[in-house]
Amino acid sequence: MAKKPEIPHVVVSRLPIYLRALEHARQEGLTCISSQELGERLSISSAQIRKDLSMFGEYGKQGRGYPVDALIHALRQHLHVDRVWDVVLVGVGDLGHALARYKGFAERGFRIAMAFDKDPAKIGTTAGDLTVEDIRLLARRVQEAGIKIGMIATPAAAAQEVANLLVFAGVRAILNYAPIHLTVPNDVRVEYLDPVIPLQRMTYYL
Amino acid sequence: MAKKPEIPHVVVSRLPIYLRALEHARQEGLTCISSQELGERLSISSAQIRKDLSMFGEYGKQGRGYPVDALIHALRQHLHVDRVWDVVLVGVGDLGHALARYKGFAERGFRIAMAFDKDPAKIGTTAGDLTVEDIRLLARRVQEAGIKIGMIATPAAAAQEVANLLVFAGVRAILNYAPIHLTVPNDVRVEYLDPVIPLQRMTYYL
DNA sequence: TAGATTGTTAATCGATTAACAATC
DNA sequence: TAGATTGTTAATCGATTAACAATC
Numbered sequence A, B: 001m002a003k004k005p006e007i008p009h010v011v012v013s014r015l016p017i018y019l020r021a022l023e024h025a026r027q028e029g030l031t032c033i034s035s036q037e038l039g040e041r042l043s044i045s046s047a048q049i050r051k052d053l054s055m056f057g058e059y060g061k062q063g064r065g066y067p068v069d070a071l072i073h074a075l076r077q078h079l080h081v082d083r084v085w086d087v088v089l090v091g092v093g094d095l096g097h098a099l100a101r102y103k104g105f106a107e108r109g110f111r112i113a114m115a116f117d118k119d120p121a122k123i124g125t126t127a128g129d130l131t132v133e134d135i136r137l138l139a140r141r142v143q144e145a146g147i148k149i150g151m152i153a154t155p156a157a158a159a160q161e162v163a164n165l166l167v168f169a170g171v172r173a174i175l176n177y178a179p180i181h182l183t184v185p186n187d188v189r190v191e192y193l194d195p196v197i198p199l200q201r202m203t204y205y206l
Numbered sequence C, D: 001t002a003g004a005t006t007g008t009t010a011a012t013c014g015a016t017t018a019a020c021a022a023t024c
Helices: A015-027 A035-042 A046-054 A068-079 A094-101 A135-145 A156-168 A196-203 B015-027 B035-042 B046-054 B068-079 B094-101 B135-145 B156-168 B196-203
Strands: A085-090 A110-117 A130-134 A149-152 A173-176 A189-192 B085-090 B110-117 B130-134 B149-152 B173-176 B189-192
Touching: A015 A035, A015 A046, A015 A068, A015 B196, A035 A046, A085 A094, A085 A135, A085 A156, A085 B196, A094 A110, A094 B094, A110 A135, A130 A135, A135 A156, A149 A156, A149 B196, A156 A173, A173 B196, A189 B196, A196 B015, A196 B085, A196 B149, A196 B173, A196 B189, B015 B035, B015 B046, B015 B068, B035 B046, B085 B094, B085 B135, B085 B156, B094 B110, B110 B135, B130 B135, B135 B156, B149 B156, B156 B173
Parallel strands: A085 A110, A085 A149, A110 A130, A149 A173, A173 A189, B085 B110, B085 B149, B110 B130, B149 B173, B173 B189
Antiparallel strands: none
16 A cells, blocks of 8 residues: 555656646646657656656557646645645744745645744744744644644754754654755655755866 | 766765765864765765765775865865855845855855846845846856856746856856756756755655 | 557666775 | 775666557
8 A cells, every 4th residue: 555665766756847847838738748848848858757657657648648637636646745735944044034935835735834943032023924933842833733844944053953853743754954964764754955065066067 | 188077977966965974074073984984974875985986086094984184175176166156146036035145155165246136126135245236237247257157046937038048148057946947058057946846755755 | 540659668778785805 | 913994896786768569
């Protein structure tokens, strides 16, 4: 039952890219798209796209391509974004504020439901349409709300401690903006968004 | 001569991760670190680390590990972050402001040198310690300054047009926060930081 | 029907790992 | 010296690509 454990992560990691491109294609009015057209838009080979998608079912029609609406629907289901996930934000500096106000989450399956900071000067202030709460209340509040996703926007020095707290509170997926590798239990996922890493990946070639 | 073209990108992409971890290790006072210790901190196998590093030279000492300082120095050279790169920022909304004020760039090799927006209400205002400039001046200003790195923090609808402008102005590396795939010439690098993509990669497993 | 495109197989390609002689 | 760890080789593992019968 669980989660088709046979799908390689490298394939899973491409699905959100496909989904995003399909949503753009739909906005343009496309109702059907071939693996070749999709591949050209994403700089991915059409064979790869067909192989990836075929792992989840037979969504395509020979001679026509993939029905955009149905494929969007299916990918959302497989990715579990056919619902809205509540997210807890920790760290409400400049970046935390920007995240709290970012409109792009809601339309794509995520809602920042709570924001915490440890700085007394920030607690009680507003971030987006949230009130910043005391981090000492995090565990109880997150547990009670059953929140499974956390975003860390603190300085690096605080990030591991925050991660431990989130895991203790029941969070199972962490988006980490702090520039540090996190150590978490095996059943917890972490994704990293330190902007300097991709910059340094590119300067190698400059 | 050029840029050892034989190093696979997957190896290059891990170097900034190694560099970051080594800088943390140095802060802790370590002067030497084994591939095993480094691997444990990063959840990477020690064999992989040794293989990756050996592509650039013989930095390790048998029986002791890698001298932290020397390896940091070498990695910075290989990644070309043994200097400070000027960066141009386009789009000064909430995210653009947060980026303009982020302290983490300067210490790791990057300086946002200019910020542009197309909104007349924003032009002339302040972002970090920069004055926001009219995007119509971008090409000339960036060309004259010889800036090679751009950051796009505009809405998705504007991002491709901005990318074209940056490429025209001589930019060869783009960090794209907008939720859209960019099409650029072969000799231009793009890295993506749409936060929804990693979130959706994780919800698959929830 | 004719043309186009899928899903899938087999072949290729590339990355990771295990193991160990060399050596600090 | 003895113990530890590197750099490297060969083996394993996994991902991508090419090609095509099936079929819309």
